[in-house]
Amino acid sequence: MSILVTGGAGFIGSNFVLEWLAHSDETIINLDKLTYAGNLQNLSSLEGDDRHIFVRGDIGDQNLVKDLLEKHQPRAIINFAAESHVDRSILGPDEFVQTNIVGTFRLLETVRSYWGNLTGEAKEDFRFLHVSTDEVYGTLTETEPGFTENHPYQPNSPYSASKAASDHLVRSYFHTYGLPVLTTNCSNNYGPYHFPEKLIPLIIHNALAGKQLPIYGDGQQVRDWLYVTDHCSAIRTVLSKGEPGETYNVGGWNEKPNLEVVQTLCSILDELQPSESGKPYSDQITYVKDRPGHDRRYAIDARKLQRELGWTPGETFETGIRKTVEWYLNNQDWVENVTSGNYRDWMEAQYS
Numbered sequence: 566m567s568i569l570v571t572g573g574a575g576f577i578g579s580n581f582v583l584e585w586l587a588h589s590d591e592t593i594i595n596l597d598k599l600t601y602a603g604n605l606q607n608l609s610s611l612e613g614d615d616r617h618i619f620v621r622g623d624i625g626d627q628n629l630v631k632d633l634l635e636k637h638q639p640r641a642i643i644n645f646a647a648e649s650h651v652d653r654s655i656l657g658p659d660e661f662v663q664t665n666i667v668g669t670f671r672l673l674e675t676v677r678s679y680w681g682n683l684t685g686e687a688k689e690d691f692r693f694l695h696v697s698t699d700e701v702y703g704t705l706t707e708t709e710p711g712f713t714e715n716h717p718y719q720p721n722s723p724y725s726a727s728k729a730a731s732d733h734l735v736r737s738y739f740h741t742y743g744l745p746v747l748t749t750n751c752s753n754n755y756g757p758y759h760f761p762e763k764l765i766p767l768i769i770h771n772a773l774a775g776k777q778l779p780i781y782g783d784g785q786q787v788r789d790w791l792y793v794t795d796h797c798s799a800i801r802t803v804l805s806k807g808e809p810g811e812t813y814n815v816g817g818w819n820e821k822p823n824l825e826v827v828q829t830l831c832s833i834l835d836e837l838q839p840s841e842s843g844k845p846y847s848d849q850i851t852y853v854k855d856r857p858g859h860d861r862r863y864a865i866d867a868r869k870l871q872r873e874l875g876w877t878p879g880e881t882f883e884t885g886i887r888k889t890v891e892w893y894l895n896n897q898d899w900v901e902n903v904t905s906g907n908y909r910d911w912m913e914a915q916y917s
């Protein structure tokens with residue numbers, strides 16, 4: 566038995582692969598294009614482990630995906646592969662349309678054809694799990710209740726619009742072709758291997774490097790934070806118990822304004838690794854121009870996942886954020902390789 570994971574060298578995908586193999590002996594075929602966000606160093610602990618088969622490639626390459634499906638006959642596909650950074654989507658939306666919309670469409674087409682040829686239990690038990698985001702629902706005011714699965718789609722950035730389009734395509738393959746799909750819409754993740762373009766790892770990195778800690782606008786935008794291994798356990802739960810055609814919102818009930826998150830990071834760093842100057846890291850906080858179309862607040866109502874499938878998160882924000890800072894302090898080589906671009910040189914040499 567095996568599963569095919571796409572985007573398994575990225576932040577959440579690599580955490581998922583590591584978690585999966587810690588819980589199961591089922592082989593993972595990991596298809597990843599290795600864009601700037603993909604980093605095989607995240608998976609270096611699996612070197613020589615036959616249960617992990619890495620393939621460099623694009624989810625939109627139908628011949629490659631067809632061959633992989635025929636060769637390995639996976640019982641499930643989990644689609645993490647995407648362009649994921651909102652600010653990059655504002656600077657250049659092209660890749661977001663290519664991977665998140667066209668890539669997902671091509672993947673669905675290839676999978677539909679593979680699944681159509683399966684018979685009996687293999688066909689019935691097959692699952693296509695699409696990993697999506699709460700950003701497809703748009704923004705909330707300060708007092709509105711959190712997003713449920715029935716909230717209208719109102720994406721506000723090219724990133725969230727491209728994820729919304731992919732969700733709609735996935736949904737349509739269930740209703741039109743009967744493909745047994747599942748969709749998860751998760752809130753902001755944080756934890757190990759998070760690329761330091763995103764708020765939490767960027768702040769940790771900049772603080773230690775003595776650089777400014779950029780706060781967009783007034784810093785009162787709210788995000789709902791979930792420790793990445795909790796997202797991974799939610800995906801495992803939905804894969805094994807979810808109802809085909811259903812969507813499940815995933816969140817940790819941890820709404821925080823950005824400024825509070827940054828101040829928390831500064832205090833933990835003050836305690837664990839005080840700055841050489843003796844000044845608090847919060848002195849480095851700098852207010853900068855706001856992100857265009859910046860969503861004010863996200864909040865996930867995760868009650869369906871708890872009620873129907875029994876999933877709850879294992880970490881609070883307080884435990885998860887401390888673990889995260891400790892991980893970054895203990896893995897400065899990883900940060901250095903990523904920020905210096907050294908990991909890319911290694912990958913080019915490996916895959917040229």
Ligand code: NAD
Pocket residue numbers: 571572573574575576577578596597598599600601602603604622623624625644645646647648649650664668696697698699728750751752753754755760
């Ligand atoms: P990431 O940017 O860290 O990783 C994305 C991975 O996909 C990279 O390894 C990249 O090389 C790969 N990839 C990109 N284009 C590809 C293509 N065409 N073919 C194959 N591989 C390709 O992203 P992440 O933060 O790990 O997010 C993973 C998924 O989870 C995304 O679909 C994202 O929308 C979703 N999500 C992320 C968060 C979050 O807070 N990070 C929250 C909710 C949902």
Ligand code: DAU
Pocket residue numbers: 649650651652697698699700751752753754762763764765767779780781782784786787788823856863
């Ligand atoms: O909600 C889920 C989404 O969370 C995922 O779908 C995305 O893939 C993921 O990137 C994340 O999107 P955000 O835009 O919320 O994450 P980001 O880390 O970029 O920003 C978090 C908040 O912090 C946001 O309100 C913008 C703000 N911010 C971000 C950066 C990088 C700053 O104030 N300063 C910064 O330098």
